[in-house]
Amino acid sequence: MKMSSNVKAMVRVIFLVAFIGWLMIWVMLPTKLYKNKWTPNLETKLSSTYFGGQGANLLLFSFPVMFIAAFGCAYLHFQNRSTHFNHSKSATALLKRPVLVTAPVGIVSALELTFAAMFVALLIWSLANYLYVSFGHLHMHKQGEKIWEAKFRSVSLRLGYIGNICWAFLFFPVTRGSTLLPLVGLTSESSIKYHIWLGHVSNILFAAHTIGFIIYWAITDQMVEILEWSKTWVSNVAGVIAIVIAVPMWVTSLPHFRRKKFELFFYTHHLYLLYIIFYVLHVGDAYFCMILPGIFLFLIDRYLRFLQSRQRTRLLSACVLPCGVVELNFSKTPGLYYNPTSILFVNVPRISKLQWHPFTVSSNCNMEDDQLSVVIKTQGTWSHKLYREITSSLDHLQVSTEGPYGPNSSHFLMHECLVLVSGGSGITPFISIIREIIFQNQKPNFRVPRVVMICAFKNSADLAILDLLVPISGNPSQITQIQLQIQAYITREKEQPKAETQKPVQTIWFKPGPFDSPIAATLGPNNWLWLGAIISSSFVMFLLLLGIVTRYYIYPIDHNTDQIYHFSYRALWDMFLVCVCVFIVSSAVFVWCKKQNTREGNQIQNTEIATPITSPGAPWFSGADDRELESLPHQCLVQATEICFGSRPDFKKILFDLKESDVGVLACGPRKMRHDVAKICASGLAPNLHFESISFTL
Structure with a gap:
């Protein structure tokens, strides 16, 4: 109605x-x-x-x-x-x-x-x-x-x-x-x-x-x-x-x-x-x-x-990237709807029964009906313990979740051009945005914004996070149909590393527990x-x-x-x-x-969930040219990416060079970086820039 x-x-x-x-x-x-x-x-x-x-x-x-x-x-x-x-x-x-x-x-x-x-x-x-x-x-x-x-x-x-x-x-x-x-x-x-x-x-x-x-x-x-x-x-x-x-x-x-x-x-x-x-x-x-x-x-x-947190959530798998980033994939009911940049709170009793930590949802509910994914960067005590637990040959990990919580609309789609500025793990909210743009682009007569992504990483190994931009479900080649330009800056390395030093992506599968259930739509x-x-x-x-x-x-x-x-x-x-x-x-x-929700969850558990295709990893550097046909989206992703070593992005030049009349600027990452971008947008020198910060902190 x-x-x-x-x-x-x-x-x-x-x-x-x-x-x-x-x-x-x-x-x-x-x-x-x-x-x-x-x-x-x-x-x-x-x-x-x-x-x-x-x-x-x-x-x-x-x-x-x-x-x-x-x-x-x-x-x-x-x-x-x-x-x-x-x-x-x-x-x-x-x-x-x-x-x-x-x-x-x-x-x-x-x-x-x-x-x-x-x-x-x-x-x-x-x-x-x-x-x-x-x-x-x-x-x-x-x-x-x-x-x-x-x-x-x-x-x-x-x-x-x-x-x-x-x-x-x-x-x-x-x-x-x-x-x-x-x-x-x-x-x-x-x-x-x-x-x-x-x-x-x-x-x-x-x-x-x-x-x-x-x-x-x-x-x-x-x-x-x-x-x-x-x-x-x-x-x-x-x-x-x-x-x-x-x-x-x-x-x-x-x-x-x-x-x-x-x-x-x-x-x-x-x-x-x-x-x-x-x-x-x-x-x-x-x-x-x-x-x-x-x-x-x-x-x-x-x-x-x-009440929601008392339930155990079914953890399907964990994708471990060489840069220390972990993507957790949970089972969810098809009726669960959420918007990009939503947050899921995660509790692992094996680490701490009381601590709940918020993580950005990287999946898209329109493209992944039965799965919900979050990205976790190992940069704190709790996340390091989680990383050790996941990589310690466990066949089951008890997890509870709250959420997801997020915006009531995909307001970023209204812009003519979208600039996504991230530092380190701040790229995670933008993964869901890219996937939403990919989905909306398939609709007839629907215009999606051109996307410019500016990423600042400490090391070249962090480039593996960009692999998550390619959706696992649906047709991964759809990413080639959107206007996507990526500028990646490696701040602590001055030259390109050798291709053979790249580590493979590791996928770990977990067995469902007797009391585990999919993440369901909450009140x-x-x-x-x-x-x-x-x-x-x-x-x-x-x-x-x-x-x-x-x-x-x-x-x-x-x-x-x-x-x-x-x-x-x-x-x-x-x-x-x-x-x-x-x-x-x-x-x-x-x-x-x-x-x-239990009736719907039982139907999901009684149905065999197809094993998603594991990302082969993008050939970010020379020496990795022999790829199977299924890696075409990753090759297109690499072609859309410009990598700069030993430098930081010049935000003022990048933003002022944009010619579109309506440019949405989203920033997520270290406070200084977000403040620098905000000051440029607040200067009034470029009236076409509309800023938004994604952060839990000031």
Whole structure:
């Protein structure tokens, strides 16, 4: 079923109105109008015996986002896949051009800079209004307290309020199966930097909030307050515990630890569960409802990922290249659909039961119906251990996977020319792009972009990665039908090595385990309607259970006076009910979908999978001219490749020499390389260049 353009436009307008309305509530929240007029009216009309004081916040702060998330699933399901890309120039191309390229914040486009400035303006506006209202009715918390001390306390308190705004957005970027991100053309991996920015800002605000109160208690001789767990108001102890948990998470998330001590960062970051619990115990149920959508949607996504990761994935084979690169080939169900540059998270319990590592999917779901492949470069502790396991004559390797996750469209096809800039293993996302272009080129009257690939390798052995550009399935000679130009730069070798030094490609086959199953379509891009059912059903169930508990358990105790029933117990009830509703609904839907996938998986296992043709390896250097007829695509690949030894690419000259009016520039690899390319595109000297970075880091 296709969705007409008019219906799509109308639905987008509805989503936009709901989102703007939600933002306007945040804008009005710190004002005197909201405090003195709106709040009394809202409490009178919405603070019922079923929801208590959190009824207004559920309606104003939770419902709009949950509405967009639930009905956004239906929108993403019914929109026509064929309209995911077109050849018209985007109206927002100028806004997506990089305008700021610097190490601390990474590559920032004009659109991102605009929204970042608006968000900072919201924080400043909120703090200024909170202080204006507070200073106008200054409350003395201790007899004999000085005015400046009361103002100092007020500032410290309001810094915590501002940090709560950051938490309202904090979890959206790390929800991998998000409904909201595809609606605005984002993916979870491209949004990680937003999570990093929000995390730093919120931690700075919460640290200032905590330090401010400690100083206030010290100068007013109230240090005993740090140990208070109030029955009727916020718990100071819970807040202290939350910030104690947050500090190691914050420190280990800094670039030095993420790059040099990834395992320390990885394990420490899992303290976020405790952080959330004590944070909610500190702020209470009313403030929890203000940030509930992000946590609710993240919890659904995280639990579905957990359920998927409990399954063992059938590993078919491993292709070991002479440069230390391994391509893992998994079995998958034909119904699994994903776009190029998608990411698959891989766990090998034999190496580490807890570590999950993301890798780019190199296969194409249109060309390889029953297989999914990822490329892994042996350049870290975990990947070196995996390499040793694969090459140690194992006949079976237990693997679990999550995903794949990726963009909702093949937007790179809209360009007239496509420049793919890679460094080292950064070439892996472009393998899937090349294969998608090969597939789309077979369609009648469909124009695919001309492709210029610029690769920088340390050694000539790394050239073997280019062999993966030739698809194993289908007709490999189709690669000769696209306009492909490859410029490979070998930076650490000044002359061409001898041909006899090249090592052959090794293919290792694995036996299937009794509990192994193909990678199946998970709830998300392949099952938007089911995901929408989970979001809507679990949220409605939460509201029903919360109403029942509040009306028939809490209300008879305190009669909405907030003087008898424990303040923290209310927050515990909210968290407990959210978890129960998410677990029940998600488990039920997941089990149902798993049964459907199991039937499809059994059909695959009962069918003998044809052994793919092993790549003979391209004759990259002279002395390897005697090739069989099947190596013709590889010979064409070599002919399309220009190899330069002992030099680095001159990105400025290459990019400025391109004559097409619409050139998409995609960069993946070392940060310095991506930043150099981004600066050239941001210079404005070549308006035809449209830059995009593919990376998990800034």
